Amino acid sequence: MHAWPASEVPALPGKGRDLRIHDTATGGLVTLDPGPVARIYVCGITPYDATHMGHAATYNAFDLVQRVWLDTKRQVHYVQNVTDVDDPLLERANRDGKDWVELAEGETALFREDMTALRLLPPQHYIGAVEAIPGIVPLVERLRDMGAAYELEGDVYFSVESDTHFGEVSGLDTAAMKLLSAERGGDPERVGKKNPLDPMLWMAARDGEPSWDGGSLGRGRPGWHIECVAIALDHLGMGFDVQGGGSDLAFPHHEMGASHAQALTGEYPFAKAYVHAGMVALDGAKMSKSKGNLVFVSKLRRDGVDPAAIRLALLAHHYRADWEWTDAVLAEAVERLGRWRAAVSRPDGPSADALVEEIREALANDLDAPTALAAVDRWAARQGTEGGADEGAPGVVSRAVDALLGVAL
Ligand code: 5CA
Ligand code: ZN
Numbered sequence: 207m208h209a210w211p212a213s214e215v216p217a218l219p220g221k222g223r224d225l226r227i228h229d230t231a232t233g234g235l236v237t238l239d240p241g242p243v244a245r246i247y248v249c250g251i252t253p254y255d256a257t258h259m260g261h262a263a264t265y266n267a268f269d270l271v272q273r274v275w276l277d278t279k280r281q282v283h284y285v286q287n288v289t290d291v292d293d294p295l296l297e298r299a300n301r302d303g304k305d306w307v308e309l310a311e312g313e314t315a316l317f318r319e320d321m322t323a324l325r326l327l328p329p330q331h332y333i334g335a336v337e338a339i340p341g342i343v344p345l346v347e348r349l350r351d352m353g354a355a356y357e358l359e360g361d362v363y364f365s366v367e368s369d370t371h372f373g374e375v376s377g378l379d380t381a382a383m384k385l386l387s388a389e390r391g392g393d394p395e396r397v398g399k400k401n402p403l404d405p406m407l408w409m410a411a412r413d414g415e416p417s418w419d420g421g422s423l424g425r426g427r428p429g430w431h432i433e434c435v436a437i438a439l440d441h442l443g444m445g446f447d448v449q450g451g452g453s454d455l456a457f458p459h460h461e462m463g464a465s466h467a468q469a470l471t472g473e474y475p476f477a478k479a480y481v482h483a484g485m486v487a488l489d490g491a492k493m494s495k496s497k498g499n500l501v502f503v504s505k506l507r508r509d510g511v512d513p514a515a516i517r518l519a520l521l522a523h524h525y526r527a528d529w530e531w532t533d534a535v536l537a538e539a540v541e542r543l544g545r546w547r548a549a550v551s552r553p554d555g556p557s558a559d560a561l562v563e564e565i566r567e568a569l570a571n572d573l574d575a576p577t578a579l580a581a582v583d584r585w586a587a588r589q590g591t592e593g594g595a596d597e598g599a600p601g602v603v604s605r606a607v608d609a610l611l612g613v614a615l
Pocket of ligand 2: 248249250287434459
């Protein structure tokens with residue numbers, strides 16, 4: 207699948223700091239030490255509805271991770287998937303009397319436009335579940351052949367007991383895992399499973415649903431977790447630096463993915479850090495496609511909202527916080543964008559050298575974007591009151607805000 211065009215990232219003078227970030231598995235901050243090429247996998251959308259502010263906030267967080275790495279003069283190898291076949295997509299297509307392929311293609315196209323408008327850096331590999339099937343089948347066969355997976359009425363399940371590290375990503379107890387499994391696509395109540403938590407790797411073909419050749423598995427379609435494992439192992443390999451997603455993916459998705467990969471390869475860990483963004487809510491409830499309480503990026507763009515303001519609205523919240531989208535959040539961002547643009551439109555201003563270091567410091571400290579915004583606010587205020595004779599300063603600020611925060615002034 208093709209991704210979307212990259213906006214240019216200006217190079218800044220000097221060099222950024224190494225990123226310290228919260229890792230769900232250890233429950234604390236870790237200083238990442240990627241090689242010259244940092245490797246990141248971010249879980250992509252299930253394309254049955256348009257990109258909402260929750261998605262945008264999550265992808266914004268992982269865009270910041272990449273901008274910090276790029277500023278340390280590393281390259282970034284970024285992989286993202288599209289879950290272009292799964293139960294919720296098929297259910298939505300059915301409900302609306304649409305062809306599921308057309309629904310997925312249309313929503314993915316809109317997602318690309320939204321990502322481009324928000325200046326979110328594209329992955330080098332943007333891979334759909336459907337196109338990953340030829341790589342998924344041999345992994346499931348291998349898990350079965352090594353005794354880490356078993357068949358139940360034609361479906362194939364992963365045995366969570368086959369990974370000694372199972373449970374270490376989310377750190378949840380069994381009762382909590384069972385609850386979340388039932389809520390998030392699992393089937394803990396199904397009779398005949400070895401462990402209620404075991405997730406499906408391969409679902410035998412159902413009447414009226416699409417299916418693919420699964421070799422010795424028979425016709426069917428892939429489970430959700432193995433999709434991301436196959437794509438990540440193919441393009442990044444074991445021990446990549448960051449696996450990212452919203453906090454609702456910690457369990458079961460990232461827990462199960464890590465176990466699949468660790469059982470398959472005998473290596474540990476799947477990812478060096480599991481990084482999770484908070485949930486964005488609307489009217490007191492998590493924004494979600496299934497609930498329908500959504501604010502769409504594309505709708506705001508159609509209404510004439512500057513994508514840079516949308517991005518500033520996201521950046522005004524720490525990525526790990528759960529927060530509520532309101533009109534006031536957007537209004538404040540529009541006002542801030544105006545202030546910043548006015549401040550950089552002059553030919554000179556107060557020195558910006560300290561500001562660049564403040565933004566770097568804030569982002570390297572667990573992506574503290576609100577602190578970075580406050581630093582730019584202070585520079586803009588000084589520009590307003592004192593001005594300054596530093597001729598290059600407004601240009602330096604523009605480039606730093608663009609390179610590190612993805613906002614074009
Ligand atoms: N296709 C799978 C991942 S492999 C999936 O979860 N798709 S999704 O469309 O449901 O979500 C895409 C990303 O947006 C996930 O990282 C998810 O955690 C995140 N996300 C969904 N809703 C919200 C929300 N309200 N706030 C923040 N992030 C959200
Ligand atoms: Zn995923």
